[in-house]
Amino acid sequence: MDWKRAIWILVVSFFVLNIVLVANLFIKTMPGESFKLEEDQQKALMTYLESRGIKFETQLPDKGVAVPFLEVGRESSDQEKLVEMFFSEGVERVEKIEGGEKFISGRRQLILMESGSVIFEDGEATEEVPELNGERALQIAEKFVKDHGGLPEHAKLNYVRYEPKTGGYVVEYVGNYRGFFVANSYIRLLVTRSGVVRFERNFLKPIGFEGKRRHVIPPLTAVMKVDAERKSNSPTVVKKVEQGFYSQFYNAERWLAAPVWKVELESGEIYYVNAYTGELER
Template sequence: MNWSKAKTVLIITFAILNVLLYLTIAKINKPQPQLLSRQDLRSIEEVLLQNNIVLKTTIPQETEPMPLVKVTREIFDESFVLENFIKSQKYEKYKENRYTIFKFEDKTIKVDGISFYYFEKSDKFKDMSSSQKEEYVQNFINNYHFKEINVQVEKISQGKEVKIKYFQTYKDYFIDGGWMEGKIDDKSFEFSKSWFGSVVMEKAKKEVINAAYALLKLVEIKTDAKPMVVKEIKLGYYFNWSSATKGEAVPVWRITTQDGNRYYINAYTGNFEEGK
């Protein structure tokens, strides 16, 4: 018998039971949300450390009941490209796997119904400053009506490349799978978008699990001995049907590691949804 593994399982089990017991008693005695004590948090961090999982962020504690949300993807098809970009220009069109590809002048557009990609190569980008490149991205978004309101923006400038990322949000929650990105350097400009054109919150709300439970789930998921550094844990929505045009997005805890991997824990059930 592997006593080291058995010991780890017992520690995890007792840690989870202690947190469950604490929250259950708190909920019975007081109607308002309860926070984990420092000792509870230290116990959780110790279990994670014993499994080579290091926290570089605080554990969120306050949560509210959340509903499912109905989402419908924005459609990017041949009609969209012809009406907004090609118009009366000459162009070449062909299929490549799931994509329909359009080539005209020094530009390329790829669509697959639910995602859009644009590429333009030109010497006009050569002498642009970083601020001019950023302005070019913004103008492209505005001119072709890609602009969205509920977004979180991330700007990255590295060398001659400027990249602006937009992540879809709804009532301050992230909607994973809704994003767009503009990237420009001295030779070319690229733009990509995949978005939910409609996000509707359902009426019924359910309690969600504590972030601590989601973090402890990493112990079960982790399969190697390499250190895992957690830089963020955040509550939001996840739609796990990559090719579907509509459906229900579920509340999840999204755990992001320092190397860029993401793990999604269902906030209703505590089940592992996906890691990437």
């Protein structure tokens, strides 16, 4: 056994534990502030994470922004109008499914869920796009969204990503409120040479901040939580760490979304760490 290395890891681990305990104490006694790690503390945590095989491709902010909860709700929609938008010529049949309805015409189908989610699949898309690239895919997606309900006020383009299985591009818009992303709130389209073959709209409507501003944990603390929860201990790269809000969809008109740190790894894994408690959102 390499005793020197073992002792070094033990010392660093003890120092890291002390930092976390101090952060938790600060958070409990100073509810209106955001805890900021000192430079030597940040270096110690970075050294510890590097010893665990974790590298960073992004510059982390020194601290987060103290925020309250975000109140969100479901988008209001008119089912008749939605069906007409996608099937102007009419629907062949309607099927009841768990939590919603499926409208079918030929090889096209529209699923409307009680939660407000909309999914459209077009197996008959015949548009011919001779030279499809990311820019052209975005243009096609923008027109489709405009013709089918429009882009919500709080939507922001997230990415245009090549999809090798279909040779098409996935265009995704996400919810954004005052500079903070809103997780699980998105519009996603798959654009191929045949046009838009799949459309998903799962959008939360931000209503406003609710309650008093509260502290948030440092971003490095969130990365440490992710490291502790990872299923694999293999080396990885942290591509992005961003503060925002997270919520599932609930069977209610309004509810509260918690502030989170989103930690995105090179593998494509995304973790949401509650910025108040330091626990993973599942």
